[in-house]
Structures are given as structure tokens and as C-alpha cells.
Amino acid sequence: MRGFVRLLVEVIDFGAVEAGAPVVQALERLPDLIGRKKVGAEEVAADLVTGSWRRLVFDNRNVPHGLVDKAAYSFCVLEHLHRSLRRRDVFAKDGDRWGDPVPSCWPGRSGRPPSRRCSPLSVWRANRPDTSPKLASALHAAYVQVAAGLPGNTALEVVGGKLKLGKLGKAEEPKLMPPFRQLVNGMLAEGRLPRAAAGGRRADGDGGRVHAHLRRRLPHGRGFTTSLCAVLLTEACNVGFTPVIKPDVPALSRGRLVQVDHGYFRAENISVANGLFIEAQAKIDVVRAWGGGLVASADGVRFTVPVQTLYAGSNPRYFGLRHKGATWLNVVHDQVMGLGGVVVPGTLRDSLFILDAIHARDGGPKPETVITDTASYSDIVFGLFAICGYQFSPRIADISDARLWRANTAADYGPLQPVSNHTIRLDRIRAHWGDMLRVAGSLAPGEVRGHDLIRMLSRDGKPTGLGDAFAHYGTDLQDPAPSPVRLRRGYRRMIGAQLNVTEARHRLARKIFFGQRDELGQHYREEWRTSSAPSDWPSTA
Known part of the structure; x- marks a missing residue:
């Protein structure tokens, strides 16, 4: 040797x-x-x-x-x-497969000083390892509180050494909701697409300001906003240009629509415009009554991709045996506004991309709580969200397989004793604390994608040393009141209500995106973000 x-x-x-x-x-x-x-x-x-x-x-x-x-x-x-x-x-160093798992803008690894945007100093001050005894004490108190109230708790019980949640049941609907729903439906009048484009022109006062040409120098031209709204309508409905073309209106001619589509309809322009909508909607009184914009949910909607492309994946359950597809993972907050999203090839686990979608949102305040479905659950994901300053709250469908962590190995928690058999290793968190901060400093400005990072933190189905530290950091230690709060019916209903908002948005998108059998007909992921059908092709393309 x-x-x-x-x-x-x-x-x-x-x-x-x-x-x-x-x-x-x-x-x-x-x-x-x-x-x-x-x-x-x-x-x-x-x-x-x-x-x-x-x-x-x-x-x-x-x-x-x-x-x-x-x-x-x-x-x-x-x-x-x-x-x-x-x-x-x-x-x-400088390797590919076996290279640095934590490319960072934090000093000590790259040699560059941290920018204010990517510096996780606030997280460090709040959760640095020397405060772990206080957090461990709070966690112990939470266990004692839950164990003492378990005999009279109808929402939670221990059966056969496993936790079992009581069923929530259907929440009662307010009495005024059915007539109110009929009233709103009666206000929705049918209209032709060209007329809808004209209405959008009147509503889009900032369209010309946020949509810059690809060459940055060409003027918008007369009737630009009308053309822009028409293109936006055709792409949203996935129907192509034919339904909105009016040869006698210069702004709605085929040549003008193609020109606007190719020169102005880009992801960065749409992102800026969506940011203005988010800002404007937050000023409406009824929207402020819905929530403060600090609770967001992330979920995906599947689309079949019939064309050959590297950005689609196979899944017979969603796309059939002969086709591939993609997932549009979007973020919606409690003010019922889409904050942005990312395109995921195939049907990979949403948790690998949620952080990317949260950090790449188009506008709105930084959410404090991020809600997802059960499929996004992972101890490492909990740790990554925690160190980035988010409270990760997946919907708990079956808690029987959930792992409860304890910091005090000598304590006796009564009926919770058999289900709290995983110990938080504070020494592992301390050993990797510097690199955990570098991860937080890299995720926020997009130096490294959350999808790639989560894959690098585990290998062959087992977490790496750094991934194991994140798994322990993301335990109940960071939320010392998990059981008395997260397992309450009110908290679970809040999670379900926010996920219902996201699912309702998906249903609305399906109805609007009705053309081309709601399939993504282009070859490149960047085109999927702005246009989901070949807009200047016939409807049979």
C-alpha cells in the first residue's frame, strides 16, 4: 500500500x-x-x-x-x-461526483465574504449549539405536558406502541356560504376570447413597463398592451393564436402576436409582472382578512408531455405506459396568490424542489410556515427548512411511522416512552455546525439548488455525516412544542385548509388550461414556464 x-x-x-x-x-x-x-x-x-x-x-x-x-x-x-x-x-476538491458537497458563499470555504442576502447570522444567533441545553429543556417540558394530558386527549392516543391520530371529520360550512357561492357564480358572464383580451388590456396598467423586449431597445409600438394580453390569454388557455386573431385589428393580427410572443413573452418578464400582482392583491381589504402572507403551501400538478424531451420523465400512474410528463410545482400563500414555481421533470419527490421554489418566488414576504403534503416528509428536509428560517409543516396522514426524538435519555415519559426512542445527538450538530451555516448561506441566494443538495446529503439510502447532522437539527428540538401544537385539531385543520387552497388553484388551472388536451407541447423546460403549447401552430399540432 x-x-x-x-x-x-x-x-x-x-x-x-x-x-x-x-x-x-x-x-x-x-x-x-x-x-x-x-x-x-x-x-x-x-x-x-x-x-x-x-x-x-x-x-x-x-x-x-x-x-x-x-x-x-x-x-x-x-x-x-x-x-x-x-x-x-x-x-x-474540484471533483464532480466526489466533489465538495457544500459550495458556499460563506467565508472559510470559498474565501469570499458573505453578502447580507446569504448570511445566516440571524439563524446562528437564535439556534447556535451553545443554546441547545435550553432547547432540550423546552422539548422535555413539551413531552411532560403531552404525557400528562394524554388520558383525556381525544385527538391522540398510543395504541400498540404507536401513535394514532383521531379523525378530523368534515368541518362545518358557514350558513351563508351556499348563497354567496351562487351569487358569485351568477356574476361570471361568458364572453369571447378577443373581448377578454380587450378587458385584460384595461386591467393591465403596468404591462408595458414590466415587459421589456429581448433586445432591450425596441419600442413597444401602438396597441402593445392589447397584443400582450392576447398572447397571455392564448398561452394560459393553451389554445394557440387562432381564437384571438382579428385581421381588422392591427394589435390582434397574427404577425403582431407572433412578434410580441417571440420578443416579450419570457419568464423573467412574467416573474416581474406576477410580483406586481402579488403586491397589489395584498392591499385589498378582504385579502388581508384571509391571512398575513406568512403561511405558504407548495404542491405540484402533473402534465403529460407527448413530445420527445430530456425534461420529461415516465410514470405510468400519471402519464400512462407510452407517455412521459412533468410536474409544475407552485407556491401559494394564505392570501390566495401564486408566488411562483418551478418545473420538475417527471414525478420526483416534491421535497427535493420545494426549497428552490420558495427561494425563487416572484414576490411577497418571506413565509414563516411552509405546508406540504405527506410525501415531502423527511428528517433532512426538516433540518434544511429549519436552518433557513422556515417552519416545515407537512400534513400528517399517518403518524404511526413518525419518529419522535428526545434529548433526555433518562426521562420517563409514561405512555410516550415506547414511541420516543430516537435520541437527538447534539455532538453531531456541533461537529458540522460551520458547514450547516454554509449550506444556509448557499441556499438563500441560489448558489446551490435544494434539489441537488438534498441528494448529496444522502447516499445509498443513508444520510452522509452532514445529512445526519441536519436530520438531528430538524427534529423536535427546533420546535419544542411539536406535540401540544402540531397534533391539535386546529393546527391540522389549518394545514388542510391551506392545502385545499393550493388544490383549488390546480383545479382552476386545469379548467383554464383546456387547449391541446392540457398537455405540454414544447420541448424545452424554459418554454414550459412561459408557454405550454406551440402558439403559432394549428390546434392539431
Whole structure:
């Protein structure tokens, strides 16, 4: 192994997170140690020599007292290197598959000072490791409170060593809701698409200001807002230009609509315009009564993609055996406004992309609570949301398999004792705290995508060292009142109500997006964000 170890250290420039730094230091000294005849016990990294390695390295009968078996020590270091590479505690600098799992704008890794936008100092001050005893004490108090009130709690019980939630049932509808719904439906009059485009022109006072041409210099021209609203209507309905074309109106001619579509209809323009709508809607009195905009939900709607593209994936359940599709993951807050979204190829787990969608929203205040369905649940996801300053609240469909974490291993929580058998390891959080901050500093400004990061934090179905630290950080330690609050009926109804808002928006989108059998007919993901059908093609394309 001598030549291999020397070549390994010379060729590959290894880096490490804080937990893997001792392994890299021991590896760099290894070629010098194995080249000598005698190696003293004080020259090796004794912290790495644990378990059965201690007998082989320090207590070898063939090695004089005070010396170590350098061959056994070499294999001990290499075993730690292999384990650390798989856990991503050690990485190859500038590598691809085995590269740095935490590209960051935080100082110490990239050498650049942090910007105010990506600096997670507020999170650090609130949840730094030296405050963990206070958080652990609050968690212990929450367990004691729930255990004491469990006999009279009809919403939660322990059956066969597992938690069981009581059924919520259907919430009562206000008596005035049915007539109010009929009144609103009666106000919706049918109209032709060209007339709808003209109405949109009157409502879109800022359309010309936010939609800049691709070349940045060309003027809008006469009737630009009418043309823009017509293009927006055709893309939203997925029907193409034919239904809105009026040859006797210059702003609605085919040539003018194609020109506006190609020059102005881009994702960045739509994002700016949506930000203005979010800002305007927040000023309406009834909207402020719905909520403060600090609660948001994220969910996806599936679309079949009949054309050949790299950005679609297979899923027979949603797209059939012969087709592929994509998922539009969007974010809606409690003021019933879409904040933005991302296109996900296929039907990958939504939790891999929710952080990207939250950070890439078009406007509105930063949400404090993010609600998702049960499929987005993950301990690592909880940790990532927590360190970025969000309270992650997935809908709990079946709590029987949920893991409850405790910080006090000696405490007796009575009926909760068999279901709280996972211990929070504060030492793992402390060992990776610096890199956890770098992750938070990288996610906020988009230096690294949440989707890629979550995949890098787990390998072969098991979390890496850093991923394990996030899993422990995202436990009930960050929300010391999980059981008395999250398991209450009112809290669960709030989650269900917000998810119903998102699902209602999806149903509305399906009704509006009726053309082309509501399929995405273009080849590129960027085009899906702005236009979902070949707008200048016939309806049979």
C-alpha cells in the first residue's frame, strides 16, 4: 500500500468538512510515517484508532512498547477515508461526483465574504449549539405536558406502541356560504376570447413597463398592451393564436402576436409582472382578512408531455405506459396568490424542489410556515427548512411511522416512552455546525439548488455525516412544542385548509388550461414556464 498511499495524496487534493478534517490530516501525514522504520504512538492520530483497531495498532506483540504497527495504522486511516468519502465528510476538491458537497458563499470555504442576502447570522444567533441545553429543556417540558394530558386527549392516543391520530371529520360550512357561492357564480358572464383580451388590456396598467423586449431597445409600438394580453390569454388557455386573431385589428393580427410572443413573452418578464400582482392583491381589504402572507403551501400538478424531451420523465400512474410528463410545482400563500414555481421533470419527490421554489418566488414576504403534503416528509428536509428560517409543516396522514426524538435519555415519559426512542445527538450538530451555516448561506441566494443538495446529503439510502447532522437539527428540538401544537385539531385543520387552497388553484388551472388536451407541447423546460403549447401552430399540432 505504500506506493498507493503516496500517489493518492500527491494526485488528489482532498478537502473536508469539520467532522472529516482529522481524517485528511492523518492521510496527509501517512506517506511520511509508513516510509520510516519506527513510528511512535504520539505521532499517529489516536482519535481515529478506535474499536478493534486499538489492539492491532497499539498492542501488537510484534511491535516494541511505545511504537505502533504502521501497517495496521495505514489500513485504519484508509478505512476512515473510505467511510468519510461515502458520507461526504471528505471530498476531492474540484471533483464532480466526489466533489465538495457544500459550495458556499460563506467565508472559510470559498474565501469570499458573505453578502447580507446569504448570511445566516440571524439563524446562528437564535439556534447556535451553545443554546441547545435550553432547547432540550423546552422539548422535555413539551413531552411532560403531552404525557400528562394524554388520558383525556381525544385527538391522540398510543395504541400498540404507536401513535394514532383521531379523525378530523368534515368541518362545518358557514350558513351563508351556499348563497354567496351562487351569487358569485351568477356574476361570471361568458364572453369571447378577443373581448377578454380587450378587458385584460384595461386591467393591465403596468404591462408595458414590466415587459421589456429581448433586445432591450425596441419600442413597444401602438396597441402593445392589447397584443400582450392576447398572447397571455392564448398561452394560459393553451389554445394557440387562432381564437384571438382579428385581421381588422392591427394589435390582434397574427404577425403582431407572433412578434410580441417571440420578443416579450419570457419568464423573467412574467416573474416581474406576477410580483406586481402579488403586491397589489395584498392591499385589498378582504385579502388581508384571509391571512398575513406568512403561511405558504407548495404542491405540484402533473402534465403529460407527448413530445420527445430530456425534461420529461415516465410514470405510468400519471402519464400512462407510452407517455412521459412533468410536474409544475407552485407556491401559494394564505392570501390566495401564486408566488411562483418551478418545473420538475417527471414525478420526483416534491421535497427535493420545494426549497428552490420558495427561494425563487416572484414576490411577497418571506413565509414563516411552509405546508406540504405527506410525501415531502423527511428528517433532512426538516433540518434544511429549519436552518433557513422556515417552519416545515407537512400534513400528517399517518403518524404511526413518525419518529419522535428526545434529548433526555433518562426521562420517563409514561405512555410516550415506547414511541420516543430516537435520541437527538447534539455532538453531531456541533461537529458540522460551520458547514450547516454554509449550506444556509448557499441556499438563500441560489448558489446551490435544494434539489441537488438534498441528494448529496444522502447516499445509498443513508444520510452522509452532514445529512445526519441536519436530520438531528430538524427534529423536535427546533420546535419544542411539536406535540401540544402540531397534533391539535386546529393546527391540522389549518394545514388542510391551506392545502385545499393550493388544490383549488390546480383545479382552476386545469379548467383554464383546456387547449391541446392540457398537455405540454414544447420541448424545452424554459418554454414550459412561459408557454405550454406551440402558439403559432394549428390546434392539431
